[in-house]
Amino acid sequence: MPNSIVEIKKKLDERIGEHVLVKAQAGRKRITTHHGILSKTYPAVFVIHLNDEQGTLDRVSYSYTDLLTRNISIAFDEAE
Structure with a gap:
């Protein structure tokens, strides 16, 4: 991931x-x-936006600083 919040958002x-x-x-x-x-x-x-097993739609939000500090990691599915 990029090294600044602006780059992460872009x-x-x-x-x-x-x-x-x-x-x-x-x-x-x-x-x-x-x-x-x-x-x-x-x-x-x-x-x-998340899809769970019951078919209900849920959502979560994270801040860009979570990515910057590596509290979360993101991987995009290229196959879908």
Whole structure:
């Protein structure tokens, strides 16, 4: 990932609407993974819409500093 928040936002702006896998640290030794679609970017955060097993739509948001400090990691699905 790029080294500044502005560069991270620009990269994510280019990938809106694509499928994404997010791995986030959720505590001491716990990591959560979310599959979804990058839906919107705002000046301080970005939003990912999730599909869970029951078919309900949910969403999570992360700040660009989470990516910069490596609290989360993002991988885009090229196959979908």
